[in-house]
Amino acid sequence: MLTILVTGAAGLIGGEVCARLAKRGHRMIGMVRRTPDIRGNDGAPVNGVTVVAGDVRQPLMGLEPAAFDLVIHCAASLEFDAPQEELSAVNVEGTRNAMDFAKAAEAGFLHVSTAYVCGQRDGPIAEGPVPEGTRFTNRYEASKAAGERVIEEGGTAFAIARPSIVLGDSATGRIRQFPSLCNVFRLMARGKVTRFPAAGTASLDLVPIDHVAASIVALAERFDAAAGGHYHLVAADPLPAAELAHGVARAAHLPDPVVVRPADYDPAALSPAERLLAGRMLATFGPYFTRSPRFDDTRLREVTGLSCPATDNAWLDRLIAYGVERGYLPQPA
Structure with a gap:
């Protein structure tokens, strides 16, 4: 002990x-x-x-x-x-x-x-x-x-x-406190952000x-x-950054944000409300949607014998379902 x-x-x-x-x-x-x-x-x-x-x-x-x-x-x-x-x-x-x-x-x-x-x-x-x-x-x-x-x-x-x-938890999606990145997903799920700029090679761990x-x-x-x-x-397989937007559309009652290349993203084409919210979002997280670090975890696995559970679309679905259940994400009509 x-x-x-x-x-x-x-x-x-x-x-x-x-x-x-x-x-x-x-x-x-x-x-x-x-x-x-x-x-x-x-x-x-x-x-x-x-x-x-x-x-x-x-x-x-x-x-x-x-x-x-x-x-x-x-x-x-x-x-x-x-x-x-x-x-x-x-x-x-x-x-x-x-x-x-x-x-x-x-x-x-x-x-x-x-x-x-x-x-x-x-x-x-x-x-x-x-x-x-x-x-x-x-x-x-x-x-x-x-x-x-x-x-x-x-x-x-x-x-x-x-x-x-x-x-959230790999088996249930449960998380006691939603971290700040979840608000990016929430803004898209609520239809507040309709266009999501992400490089095609970018990933989120x-x-x-x-x-x-x-x-x-x-x-x-x-x-x-x-x-x-x-x-x-870290995850065994990072999530392509664009999947943060595509994941919203995996729930039938949620909207389908448009993923655009950062070079094609035009804030002037957005409504004033979206331009304000998206501006704040990108000021904090924008750089994470443009690059792809790949974290090696060999030494962790050698010392602990642990490997990360699958972080696939099924896990993403569990995260979304838990967010809906808690009322963090919009409920079906």
Whole structure:
């Protein structure tokens, strides 16, 4: 049995990781900042977790170091366009504070980053440190890469887990909190965005939450073997970006957005309302619809023995059905 502290335990990934590790008999401490409610992806409260209040922006996260085997650092600011000061305070200095706590507690440090620290690179992406000179799409990516550098230079035993874009459970489509990318799909499903600019070669790496959580659990339980490594928690087959629009039309009661090449996309031809909404959408996500990184996960599979379940059209249908069931997507008339 391990004694494990999870930061960001009230979040989507942190809550599901707590649920799985507690069920496996580990002594769990969940650190939260505002919400003391720790729930798994099924929405049920997690039993067997001691809740503590902390803040990654404070030295040692405002906690007294105690005996831990491992700190799993899930806490982060996830807003792509958040102010630089906020992203630096949480994703960079906050990571330093969490790592310092792990060092003081003589614990290993398992950090949850993002596969998209690859920035604007295309093609095969290895499980290793972010290369010097990488150009990033937004401040969020840059802050997560800077957080990784803090860890790599910090002098404590570490492993870095890099999920891609986390969506619903592979078997049920269930997700406790819809991530921001889902709003792109929602805008098209509601007929608010009718034209979707995407390069023909572009892809999105969408990964089920159960694979992400199971991988983090496996890395935690095999931390001695995992230490020093970077691990991609990603899909076996990325989704062509255009399928985000085509997926809307897979539900008979939803509209069929038109996919256009980015060079042919003319905002002036849109209604004022759509031009405003689409402009905001593309300011945040547009670059992800123009490139195709391919994340290698060989080392994750070697250390954990886990492979991602199929992320095919059947899974996409389950995601859509769950979104409709929850009322996040439009109901049939």
